[in-house]
Amino acid sequence: xxxxxxxRFAVTAMIDLALRQDRGxxxxxxxxxxxxxxxxxxxxxxxxxxxxxIVESVRGPGGGxxxxxxxxxxxxxDIIIAVDEPLxxxxxxxxxxxxxxxxxKGTRCMTHDLWSTLNAKMVEYLDSVSLxxxxxxxxxxxxxxxxxxxxxxRSRAAA
Numbered sequence: 289x290x291x292x293x294x295x296r297f298a299v300t301a302m303i304d305l306a307l308r309q310d311r312g313x314x315x316x317x318x319x320x321x322x323x324x325x326x327x328x329x330x331x332x333x334x335x336x337x338x339x340x341x342i343v344e345s346v347r348g349p350g351g352g353x354x355x356x357x358x359x360x361x362x363x364x365x366d367i368i369i370a371v372d373e374p375l376x377x378x379x380x381x382x383x384x385x386x387x388x389x390x391x392x393k394g395t396r397c398m399t400h401d402l403w404s405t406l407n408a409k410m411v412e413y414l415d416s417v418s419l420x421x422x423x424x425x426x427x428x429x430x431x432x433x434x435x436x437x438x439x440x441x442r443s444r445a446a447a
Contacts, residue, residue, distance in 0.1 A: 291368070297325050298333045298371040299364055299422070305343065306359045306423045313345075313352030333371050340370035359420035365411055367419070 300323050305314045316334060320327040334353055337343045344356040355362065 294333070294371050295368045297323075297329065298337065298367050301325060301330060301333060302337070302342075302362070302367050302419055303422050303426060305353060306355060306419050307426060309354045312350060313354050315352040318352075336371045337367070340366070342366060342370055355419075359423055360418045362419040363415045364417045364419070364422070365414035368414060 301319050304319045304323055308314045308318075316327055316330045319325065320330055334343060334345075338345060338353075338356075341356045342362055343353045345351070345353055
Protein backbone atom coordinates (compact mmCIF):
# COMPACT_ATOMS: atom_id res chain seq x y z
CA UNK A 289 0.00 0.00 0.00
CA UNK A 290 1.30 3.39 -0.94
CA UNK A 291 -0.33 6.52 0.38
CA UNK A 292 0.29 9.26 -2.17
CA UNK A 293 0.62 12.97 -1.55
CA UNK A 294 -3.09 13.33 -2.34
CA UNK A 295 -4.05 11.43 0.82
CA ARG A 296 -1.32 12.99 2.95
CA PHE A 297 -2.17 16.53 1.85
CA ALA A 298 -5.89 15.98 2.37
CA VAL A 299 -5.38 14.77 5.96
CA THR A 300 -2.91 17.59 6.69
CA ALA A 301 -5.29 20.22 5.30
CA MET A 302 -8.19 18.80 7.30
CA ILE A 303 -6.17 18.97 10.53
CA ASP A 304 -5.31 22.60 9.74
CA LEU A 305 -8.98 23.38 9.07
CA ALA A 306 -10.20 21.65 12.23
CA LEU A 307 -7.59 23.43 14.38
CA ARG A 308 -8.80 26.85 13.21
CA GLN A 309 -12.50 26.52 12.46
CA ASP A 310 -13.62 27.77 15.89
CA ARG A 311 -12.63 31.25 14.64
CA GLY A 312 -14.88 30.97 11.58
CA UNK A 313 -14.49 29.61 8.05
CA UNK A 314 -10.92 28.81 7.05
CA UNK A 315 -9.59 29.93 3.67
CA UNK A 316 -7.76 27.58 1.36
CA UNK A 317 -5.22 30.35 0.80
CA UNK A 318 -4.43 30.26 4.52
CA UNK A 319 -4.08 26.49 4.55
CA UNK A 320 -1.96 26.69 1.40
CA UNK A 321 0.41 29.17 3.00
CA UNK A 322 0.68 27.42 6.38
CA UNK A 323 1.07 23.89 5.01
CA UNK A 324 2.95 24.76 1.80
CA UNK A 325 0.42 23.00 -0.42
CA UNK A 326 -0.51 24.41 -3.83
CA UNK A 327 -3.76 26.39 -3.72
CA UNK A 328 -5.02 24.79 -6.95
CA UNK A 329 -4.31 21.33 -5.52
CA UNK A 330 -6.23 22.21 -2.35
CA UNK A 331 -9.16 23.42 -4.44
CA UNK A 332 -9.31 20.02 -6.14
CA UNK A 333 -9.10 18.16 -2.84
CA UNK A 334 -11.71 20.33 -1.11
CA UNK A 335 -14.09 19.93 -4.04
CA UNK A 336 -13.99 16.18 -3.41
CA UNK A 337 -14.25 16.61 0.37
CA UNK A 338 -17.29 18.86 -0.15
CA UNK A 339 -18.98 16.34 -2.45
CA UNK A 340 -18.50 13.71 0.28
CA UNK A 341 -20.05 16.13 2.81
CA ILE A 342 -16.94 16.27 4.98
CA VAL A 343 -16.54 20.03 4.55
CA GLU A 344 -18.89 22.79 3.49
CA SER A 345 -18.07 26.07 1.83
CA VAL A 346 -19.11 29.46 3.13
CA ARG A 347 -19.37 32.16 0.46
CA GLY A 348 -18.86 35.88 0.70
CA PRO A 349 -16.58 38.10 2.77
CA GLY A 350 -15.02 36.08 5.56
CA GLY A 351 -15.88 32.90 3.68
CA GLY A 352 -13.91 29.73 3.39
CA UNK A 353 -14.45 26.16 4.51
CA UNK A 354 -15.64 24.55 7.70
CA UNK A 355 -16.34 20.99 8.77
CA UNK A 356 -19.73 19.66 7.70
CA UNK A 357 -19.64 17.19 10.60
CA UNK A 358 -18.08 17.23 14.04
CA UNK A 359 -14.38 16.34 14.04
CA UNK A 360 -15.03 13.20 16.09
CA UNK A 361 -17.38 11.97 13.34
CA UNK A 362 -14.79 12.27 10.55
CA UNK A 363 -12.20 9.51 10.26
CA UNK A 364 -8.92 9.42 8.40
CA UNK A 365 -10.43 6.69 6.20
CA ASP A 366 -13.32 9.05 5.31
CA ILE A 367 -10.86 11.72 4.20
CA ILE A 368 -8.62 9.40 2.18
CA ILE A 369 -11.53 7.66 0.47
CA ALA A 370 -13.17 11.04 -0.31
CA VAL A 371 -10.13 12.20 -2.29
CA ASP A 372 -10.10 8.93 -4.28
CA GLU A 373 -7.02 7.53 -2.62
CA PRO A 374 -7.01 3.75 -3.12
CA LEU A 375 -6.42 1.77 0.06
CA UNK A 376 -5.33 -1.41 -1.65
CA UNK A 377 -2.08 -3.32 -1.16
CA UNK A 378 -2.96 -6.04 -3.68
CA UNK A 379 -1.40 -6.00 -7.10
CA UNK A 380 -4.75 -6.71 -8.73
CA UNK A 381 -7.02 -4.18 -7.04
CA UNK A 382 -8.92 -7.03 -5.39
CA UNK A 383 -9.83 -8.68 -8.72
CA UNK A 384 -7.83 -11.83 -7.90
CA UNK A 385 -6.09 -11.83 -11.30
CA UNK A 386 -2.67 -10.83 -10.01
CA UNK A 387 -0.66 -13.78 -11.32
CA UNK A 388 0.14 -14.42 -14.95
CA UNK A 389 1.07 -12.42 -18.02
CA UNK A 390 -2.54 -11.80 -19.08
CA UNK A 391 -4.13 -9.79 -16.29
CA UNK A 392 -7.63 -10.38 -17.71
CA LYS A 393 -7.27 -14.16 -17.40
CA GLY A 394 -4.73 -14.16 -14.58
CA THR A 395 -5.04 -16.19 -11.45
CA ARG A 396 -4.80 -15.32 -7.81
CA CYS A 397 -1.23 -15.03 -6.52
CA MET A 398 0.01 -16.92 -3.45
CA THR A 399 0.16 -13.75 -1.34
CA HIS A 400 -3.28 -12.40 -2.28
CA ASP A 401 -4.84 -13.25 1.08
CA LEU A 402 -1.95 -11.58 2.92
CA TRP A 403 -2.43 -8.29 1.04
CA SER A 404 -6.22 -8.48 1.28
CA THR A 405 -5.97 -8.91 5.05
CA LEU A 406 -3.54 -5.98 5.20
CA ASN A 407 -6.10 -3.88 3.30
CA ALA A 408 -8.80 -4.75 5.82
CA LYS A 409 -6.53 -3.97 8.78
CA MET A 410 -5.44 -0.70 7.20
CA VAL A 411 -8.99 0.47 6.63
CA GLU A 412 -9.96 -0.70 10.12
CA TYR A 413 -7.10 1.32 11.66
CA LEU A 414 -7.69 4.47 9.58
CA ASP A 415 -11.39 4.22 10.38
CA SER A 416 -10.54 4.14 14.11
CA VAL A 417 -8.62 7.43 14.01
CA SER A 418 -10.84 10.51 14.04
CA LEU A 419 -9.98 13.99 12.91
CA UNK A 420 -10.52 15.06 16.53
CA UNK A 421 -7.82 12.57 17.63
CA UNK A 422 -5.34 14.17 15.23
CA UNK A 423 -6.33 17.70 16.27
CA UNK A 424 -5.92 16.80 19.95
CA UNK A 425 -2.45 15.38 19.19
CA UNK A 426 -1.46 18.62 17.44
CA UNK A 427 -2.77 20.77 20.29
CA UNK A 428 -0.79 18.66 22.78
CA UNK A 429 2.33 18.97 20.63
CA UNK A 430 1.90 22.74 20.33
CA UNK A 431 1.49 23.03 24.12
CA UNK A 432 4.58 20.90 24.75
CA UNK A 433 6.61 22.86 22.19
CA UNK A 434 5.55 26.16 23.77
CA UNK A 435 6.61 24.91 27.20
CA UNK A 436 10.04 23.94 25.89
CA UNK A 437 10.85 27.37 24.49
CA UNK A 438 13.96 28.79 26.11
CA UNK A 439 13.96 32.54 26.57
CA UNK A 440 17.42 34.11 26.54
CA UNK A 441 17.72 37.30 28.61
CA ARG A 442 18.79 40.33 26.55
CA SER A 443 22.01 40.81 28.52
CA ARG A 444 23.16 37.30 27.49
CA ALA A 445 21.90 37.58 23.94
CA ALA A 446 24.15 40.57 23.29
CA ALA A 447 27.27 38.81 24.61
